[in-house]
Amino acid sequence: xxxxxxxxxxxxVQKGGISIINCAYENTAFDYFPWYQQFxxxxxxxxxxxxxxxxxxxxxxxxxxxxxxxxQFSLHIMDSQPGDSATYFCAASSNTDKLIFGTGTRLQxxx
Amino acid sequence: xxxxxxxxxxVICKSGTSVKIECRSLDFQATTMFWYRQxxxxxxxxxxxxxxxxxxxxEQGVEKDKFLINHASLTLSTLxxxxxxxxxxxxxxxxxxRQGFSYEQYFGPGTRLTVT
Numbered sequence: 569x570x571x572x573x574x575x576x577x578x579x580x581v582q583k584g585g586i587s588i589i590n591c592a593y594e595n596t597a598f599d600y601f602p603w604y605q606q607f608x609x610x611x612x613x614x615x616x617x618x619x620x621x622x623x624x625x626x627x628x629x630x631x632x633x634x635x636x637x638x639x640q641f642s643l644h645i646m647d648s649q650p651g652d653s654a655t656y657f658c659a660a661s662s663n664t665d666k667l668i669f670g671t672g673t674r675l676q677x678x679x
Numbered sequence: 680x681x682x683x684x685x686x687x688x689x690v691i692c693k694s695g696t697s698v699k700i701e702c703r704s705l706d707f708q709a710t711t712m713f714w715y716r717q718x719x720x721x722x723x724x725x726x727x728x729x730x731x732x733x734x735x736x737x738e739q740g741v742e743k744d745k746f747l748i749n750h751a752s753l754t755l756s757t758l759x760x761x762x763x764x765x766x767x768x769x770x771x772x773x774x775x776x777r778q779g780f781s782y783e784q785y786f787g788p789g790t791r792l793t794v795t
Contacts, residue, residue, distance in 0.1 A: 600782040611685075611772045611786035612723070657722060667715065667784060668720045 570595060572660050574670030581677050587645040589673045591658035594639065598660040602667070603632065603643045604653045615656075616643070648677045680708050685787035692763055692794055698756045700790045702773030708753035709775035713784065714746070717770045729756050745766050753778065763794040 602617035729735040729750035747759040
């Protein structure tokens with residue numbers, strides 16, 4: 569199965585809170601899991617990515633948690649800021665194959 | 680590093696005309712480039728994958744004769760929408776995979792096409 573299921577569809581968080589977005593996949597051949605951030609009218613920007621040999625990767629306020637056995641991975645945004653308000657897409661790929669994108673999560677951070 | 684540009688950023692054309700969109704990797708060589716289409720509030724839909732010097736591979740349901748893709752060099756790919764119709768109006772985004780980095784894809788800023 570090539571699908572990547574993403575939830576929630578939308579998320580509202582107060583400034584300073586933690587934003588959590590979840591993704592699940594079926595294809596065990598996937599071995600690259602990036603997260604992209606997209607602002608309205610702009611192209612997606614690579615935020616952070618993880619390979620399945622580690623369970624967590626942190627870059628600044630952004631952390632990916634990866635659960636290989638459950639075939640799930642999530643993005644945590646700590647100390648969420650209004651400037652983080654955007655649409656976030658998870659994705660997955662195997663080897664050098666194409667990226668399979670999740671459906672996106674619209675995050676709104678209120679001051 | 681890893682900057683991808685697109686030109687134009689927006690274009691309005693009349694029904695029946697053709698439009699060319701350019702995608703360039705500015706500071707790296709891209710062995711593979713991808714073209715996506717995105718409708719409002721939806722995810723990215725892959726249209727085709729192109730490798731430098733070879734024919735593009737189109738996703739199922741994408742008309743090859745309508746969306747012509749040329750990957751002329753390691754830094755340039757073009758998408759030509761031929762005989763455009765209003766239903767072709769969309770946000771078109773390209774991405775590029777760096778030579779030697781088999782996984783990472785870097786996206787351009789997108790091109791808004793409106794067909795009147």
